[in-house]
Amino acid sequence: MSKQEPTRQPSDPTSKRQQLRLEQEQAAKEKRIRNIITYVAVGLGAVALIGGIIWAVLTYGSQAAKPIAVKVNTEYTVMAGKADAPVIIDIYQDYICPYCGQTERANQADLAAMVASGEVAVRIHPMNFLDDASMGTKYSTRAANALVSVAKAEPDKMMAFNSALFANQPEENTTGLTEAQIAALAAQAGVTQATIDTFASLSYADFVTNSTNAAFTDGIQSTPTVLINGTQFEGNLLTAGPLKAAVQAAAAK
Amino acid sequence: MMGALDRLHSFRQTDAWLYSVILAAAGLSLVASFVLSVDALLLAANPQAALGCNINQVLSCGAVGVSWQANLLGFPNAYLGLITEPVLITVALGGIGGARFSRGFMVGVQGIAVFALGFAYWLYSQSMFVIGALCPWCLVVTLSTTVLFAAVTHLNIRDDNLFLPPRVQQGLETWLRLGLDLLLVVLVLFVLIAMVVVKYGAALFA
Numbered sequence: 001m002s003k004q005e006p007t008r009q010p011s012d013p014t015s016k017r018q019q020l021r022l023e024q025e026q027a028a029k030e031k032r033i034r035n036i037i038t039y040v041a042v043g044l045g046a047v048a049l050i051g052g053i054i055w056a057v058l059t060y061g062s063q064a065a066k067p068i069a070v071k072v073n074t075e076y077t078v079m080a081g082k083a084d085a086p087v088i089i090d091i092y093q094d095y096i097c098p099y100c101g102q103t104e105r106a107n108q109a110d111l112a113a114m115v116a117s118g119e120v121a122v123r124i125h126p127m128n129f130l131d132d133a134s135m136g137t138k139y140s141t142r143a144a145n146a147l148v149s150v151a152k153a154e155p156d157k158m159m160a161f162n163s164a165l166f167a168n169q170p171e172e173n174t175t176g177l178t179e180a181q182i183a184a185l186a187a188q189a190g191v192t193q194a195t196i197d198t199f200a201s202l203s204y205a206d207f208v209t210n211s212t213n214a215a216f217t218d219g220i221q222s223t224p225t226v227l228i229n230g231t232q233f234e235g236n237l238l239t240a241g242p243l244k245a246a247v248q249a250a251a252a253k
Numbered sequence: 254m255m256g257a258l259d260r261l262h263s264f265r266q267t268d269a270w271l272y273s274v275i276l277a278a279a280g281l282s283l284v285a286s287f288v289l290s291v292d293a294l295l296l297a298a299n300p301q302a303a304l305g306c307n308i309n310q311v312l313s314c315g316a317v318g319v320s321w322q323a324n325l326l327g328f329p330n331a332y333l334g335l336i337t338e339p340v341l342i343t344v345a346l347g348g349i350g351g352a353r354f355s356r357g358f359m360v361g362v363q364g365i366a367v368f369a370l371g372f373a374y375w376l377y378s379q380s381m382f383v384i385g386a387l388c389p390w391c392l393v394v395t396l397s398t399t400v401l402f403a404a405v406t407h408l409n410i411r412d413d414n415l416f417l418p419p420r421v422q423q424g425l426e427t428w429l430r431l432g433l434d435l436l437l438v439v440l441v442l443f444v445l446i447a448m449v450v451v452k453y454g455a456a457l458f459a
Contacts, residue, residue: 034432035258041436048443052450 076211078151081121090227095143101169139176148204160189272348278401279341286334293329359414366405373398
């Protein structure tokens with residue numbers, strides 16, 4: 001620390017004392033700075049910790065309390081049926097999510113019948129958060145893009161195509177259906193070749209990503225999530241019956 | 254209060270503290286690596302296996318486990334932890350027991366720490382921005398590797414082990430004397446956790 005070499009002779013005691021005092025001042029100054037830095041570090045850590053705990057408790061608490069009446073962002077959705085139908089069912093789904101497939105396969109006959117009779121409209125929220133479950137092929141996005149393409153061009157074919165995709169659902173962590181397989185399913189559902197040819201451009205990939213983000217923003221925690229007139233359906237989705245009964249109860253209100 | 258802060262500062266410079274931090278951080282990483290290794294085996298046997306940390310879609314070990322980034326060298330990354338963490342634990346136990354290590358040896362330890370940090374942060378960024386799924390045990394490794402790196406580096410700067418140019422060495426010693434290392438570690442941990450919270454937010458609690 002010292003700027004000068006300490007002198008051996010006791011000839012200059014004042015300068016030596018001065019030197020010592022300078023060193024002490026320097027050390028005291030350093031200590032003050034150090035203490036401030038320590039306060040900041042410890043304070044920041046403590047504030048972050050306490051803030052984090054409060055945030056976690058509030059978030060957890062609010063989620064435990066609220067599952068009813070989800071706010072529904074409908075900007076990035078596609079609909080089958082009439083928009084003024086008495087009951088609107090929102091379905092949040094990802095095409096590679098196994099339970100989405102089970103749900104759809106269990107309920108598709110009921111849903112198709114209720115849409116056909118005009119008592120229900122089905123609003124699909126196509127999501128792609130499981131894109132990583134198809135070994136890099138982004139099957140969730142590809143399948144959802146195809147669905148949105150069909151819904152925009154030929155809305156009356158949407159439900160049939162949706163059912164076809166789930167009837168032939170690939171397992172998680174496989175490469176999913178190929179473009180050709182998706183196209184074949186669309187053709188089977190009655191979609192025209194002109195529409196099928198648009199799938200490859202993935203023009204609705206952003207739409208699907210936006211739909212996914214909107215669902216997260218709305219507080220959707222998992223797929224499948226089904227809302228009946230904006231209220232989350234808590235019953236068993238994996239067998240036919242309960243969903244239909246709940247829809248009819250909602251229609252009777 | 255000042256006395257307490259000074260004592261804290263002095264304590265943070267001791268072998269006992271620094272080696273204990275290394276021990277704790279390496280131990281935690283070893284546990285995490287072990288869990289991830291076992292998960293990797295289960296996943297290899299059955300890609301559909303429901304792993305222990307599927308809290309929800311965001312905190313999904315499955316999605317991270319099947320990515321190529323998780324097997325960068327052709328085997329699960331976690332195996333690297335199984336190999337290197339016990340070395341660090343041994344060094345830490347030796348240090349706590351009063352062993353002195355040569356400069357060259359400590360440079361080697363620093364090398365492991367640098368490699369571990371680089372690898373952990375690369376994986377962190379991949380899982381944040383590319384894979385899009387977070388795995389809790391990987392986050393444990395990221396955080397504890399940060400602490401481990403800080404402690405090893407602190408030790409090596411304190412003992413002038415790193416063959417640094419005198420000016421750099423002096424600058425770093427001043428840095429330690431002012432306690433800036435503590436602030437830096439707190440800030441880095443804060444940023445790492447804050448990024449996770451901002452990105453996944455409420456979805457962490459499903």
